[in-house]
Amino acid sequence: MRILTLNAGSSSVKASLFVYRDQQWLCELTYQLSQLNDSPRVRWHWHDQVENNQLLSWKSLPLEMRHSAALSQVIGLVKDAGLLEEVAAVAHRVVHGGSQFARPVIVDKEIMQQLGALEPLAPLHQPYNLNLIRLAQEALPNVPQVACFDTMFHAGQPRMARLMAIPRKYLDQGVLRYGFHGLSYEYVYSRLQELAxxxxxxxxxxxxxxxxxxxxxxxxxxxxxxxxxxxxxxxxxxxxxxxxxxxxxxxxxxxxxxxxxxxxxxxxxxxxxxxxxxxxxxxxxxxxxxxxxxxxxxxxxxxxxxxxxxxxxxxxxxxxxxxxxxxxxxxxxxxxxxxxxxxxxxxxxxxxxxxxxxxxxxxxxxxxxxxxxxxIPTNEEMMLAEHGSRAIKALRLFK
Missing domain, CATH: 3.30.420.40 (ATPase, nucleotide binding domain)
Structure with a gap:
């Protein structure tokens, strides 16, 4: 099984291709595009090759098209390696899951609408997360898109940790403390379990x-x-x-x-x-x-x-x-x-x-x-791969 992971910010795109082999996830491709709104620089490498590092000539490319161009680069790298048909799912980091999403979900039109309603709660991240999901749906229409939330890890916190001293009607509307960086915490904690x-x-x-x-x-x-x-x-x-x-x-x-x-x-x-x-x-x-x-x-x-x-x-x-x-x-x-x-x-x-x-x-x-x-170095991408795998197996989309 291979899982493509995507993590978009306002000025960056990170992607990785993971394969599950010998009871563990192995990263085959690492791609990082930074300074997207200025002078874009891309770094990428396959696990057994020297890193490529180049400044992109995208000055004439409108800003709103640059995330799409980055995704096309990623898909092109995977396709050229003959691995695109083996991608079982694309797992996306989505910063805010609100009160609705406490676990990864396969994204469809209804889910996208619900996630879009959460954009005002994470304006630095959520719009770009969702934009990349839309672009991936268009580019890979037959591949499941899995949304994995930074808020998931904290979903089971005691109620006292989630409350604020505001009128209850707002709490009932979902104005609660959610917490973030959950994918990072989940991975780092798993490594601590191994080390100590x-x-x-x-x-x-x-x-x-x-x-x-x-x-x-x-x-x-x-x-x-x-x-x-x-x-x-x-x-x-x-x-x-x-x-x-x-x-x-x-x-x-x-x-x-x-x-x-x-x-x-x-x-x-x-x-x-x-x-x-x-x-x-x-x-x-x-x-x-x-x-x-x-x-x-x-x-x-x-x-x-x-x-x-x-x-x-x-x-x-x-x-x-x-x-x-x-x-x-x-x-x-x-x-x-x-x-x-x-x-x-x-x-x-x-x-x-x-x-x-x-x-x-x-x-x-x-x-x-x-x-x-x-x-302990974090590895949110590996957690994305793990959650993406579990999500499609749960729906019997992959055996």
Whole structure:
């Protein structure tokens, strides 16, 4: 069985081709297109070949046609390899499943309408996720399209973790805390089970830190609380998203700046976070480290402060902590950020290994540590392949 996975953003397209062989998923093709709205650059390679890296001449190609062009490239690569007929399903990452979708679904016209209604809840992601599903349906009309949701992993959280103190009629309409990055949490937790099964069966906090950041408290394999809420704005400060903010600030800005809803949304999603707090220097943590100016340092320190505060909060929910895991772009690759966070967790019994942290080893704690410290690369694409496979088998579309 082969599964094609697709993950679309406003300025990027990621694709992978997986084959199930010898009781495991193997990635055959990796494709990543970035800077879609500017000077598109594509990187792709088959598992046994050298990576191709090229700048695309798409200046004359309208922006609205570039996702389609990217998908055509992916399909062309698979077809040229003689593998297109073996693709059993296309599995798509869809950020928001709302209250309707707690498991993957085969996408049809009715499902697309329901997912479209959720676009305002994830404006940075959902429209592009759904656009790529439409394009894939047109390009591969006989191949099932499976939607896999970032909210699925949190669907079984206790009700107290999902509520907000607002009138009940809005809760009944689905205004609840959903949480995100679920595909990442699911994969990383499965790896922790392999690396440290006893710790994994206890109280775990996974820190998914990157341009989009969140944390999740897991107990006995179940998500019990997470930092993101109704939308992917809540919680930690991110590349361009504000994270936790007093709602009174928004009322103030609406009145004083005379903004409409679209202006407020643009402000919250694209002008805040590390970018805003650094004075516009960058939404990229690497560039903030390199800037060497007080504004950049303050943005970094505020991010660390928010991370430590969230870890404390989630530890209280768990009533203790057995393991903390770092993943995603910053979590996996930024030893400085990890060190700044870990240095403030001694009260939890964290005794981290400086050399292991600098070298990004999986295990980053000393034998004396009461809490395991782990660095585990995420692999959302592999979870997409797994969920896509299960979905079509459940409907007997593939034996």
């Amino acid at each position: 099964p006893r710790q994994a069966d206890g109280r775990v906090i996974i820190c998914h830190l990157g341009a989009g950041s969140s944390m999740c408290a897991i107990q006995h394999g179940q998500s019990v609380s997470t930092s993101m809420g109704f939308t992917a704005l809540e919680g930690l400060p991110m590349g361009t998203r504000c994270g936790q903010i007093d709602p009174g600030v928004l009322v103030h800005l609406l009145r004083e700046e005379q903004w409409d809803a679209d202006q407020l949304e643009r402000f919250l999603y694209k002008e805040c976070g590390w970018l805003g707090l650094s004075g516009g220097i960058s939404s990229d943590m690497v560039k903030l480290h390199q800037a060497g100016v007080p504004e950049a340092e303050e943005a970094i320190d505020y991010f660390v402060h928010a991370c430590v505060k969230e870890i404390g909060s989630l530890t209280a929910v768990l009533r203790g902590l057995d393991a903390i895991v770092f993943t995603a772009g910053v979590g996996e690759h930024d030893a400085v950020i990890r060190e700044k966070i870990l240095a403030q967790l001694g009260w939890l019994g964290v005794d981290w290994d400086t050399d292991a942290n600098q070298q990004h080893r999986h295990c980053a704690h000393k034998p004396t540590s009461r809490v395991g410290v782990w660095i």
